[in-house]
Amino acid sequence: MHISAPADPVLSASGIAAGYGKIAVLEDVALDIGTGEAVGLVGPNGAGKTTLLNVLSGLLPRSAGEVRFEGAGLPSGAPRATGRAGIVQVVEGHRVFSKLSVRDNIELGGYEMQAAARRARLDDVLQTFPELRDRLAEKAGALSGGQRQMLCIAQGLMRAPKLIMLDEPSAGLAPILVDRVVKLVEDLSTRGVSVLFVDQLVDRVAATCDRVYLMRQGRIIGQTSAADPGFKSRLEDVFF
Structure with missing residues (x-):
């Protein structure tokens, strides 16, 4: 089954190489994400998934390749430019930030906004995570693991992103909270926000995302979807 990439991607990466010092991790990585598309990225531990996200967000400089967003090239290793x-x-x-309040943690995501815009955006974010509204004055360190994960995502949503990249958001969460994360991915995509969803719950990723990139040993080795008749065998090629 052929899986088509978007004709006019909001994000396009090609020829990406990166690593840490003399240790090469990524080699000739390419992927595309469409507007409002939910895209998964799966692979075994050590495949380079987090490294790729760090490159795309500008946290890690790339040694080769190009990243374009909405048609414009993004500088390497420039997280502020990427965020803007x-x-x-x-x-x-x-x-x-465990010693700061829940409110302060969320508002840090919109630190560059004017105060009025930040307050309005905070109200929008709390509609997505109403359980945080009653705990705004509490220290973030008092939250449960699941609530801290919701707080991290809420902080990211404060920026009203066009593309949000979620790195293992279900790690350590109870099943009911994993369902919340999956529903959030679906809702964001419906609203026109693009999502890159990285998680070890491969079946949930595939069921939620339009396409899934398969990664192994620092390279993208293919892509698939839940509708692909060869889905299971493709996953076995990646993980075993």
């Missing part, structure tokens, strides 16, 4: 373009990465690990 409309790309947000929610990093793995439920990382919050």
Whole structure:
């Protein structure tokens, strides 16, 4: 089954190479994401998934290749420029500022906004995560693991991203909260926000996303979808 990439992608990456010092991780990586498209990225631990997200968000410089967003080239290793373009990465690990309040953590995502715009955006975000509204004054460190994950995503949504990249958002979450993450991905896509969804729950990723890129040893080795009759065998090629 042939899986077609979007004809006019909002994000297009090609020839990406990157690593850490003398350790090469990514080699000739290419992917495209359409406007409002939910795209999955799966592969075994150590495949380079987080490294690729770090390159796309500008947290890690690339040694080769090009990233274009809405037709314009993005500079390498420039997270502020990438964020201003409309790309947000929610990093793995439920990382919050534990000694700051829930409100302060969320508002940090919109630190460049004017105060009135930030307040309005906060209200919009809290409609997505109403359980955080009653805990705005509490320290973020008092939240459960699931609530901290919701807080991390809420902080990312404060920027009203055009593309949000979720790195292992279901890690350590109870099944009911995993369902919330999946529903959020679907809702964002419906609203026209593009999503790059990285997670080990491969079946959930495939069921949620329009397409799934398969990654192994620092390279994209193909793509698939839940509708692909060869879906299971393709996954076996990646993980085993």
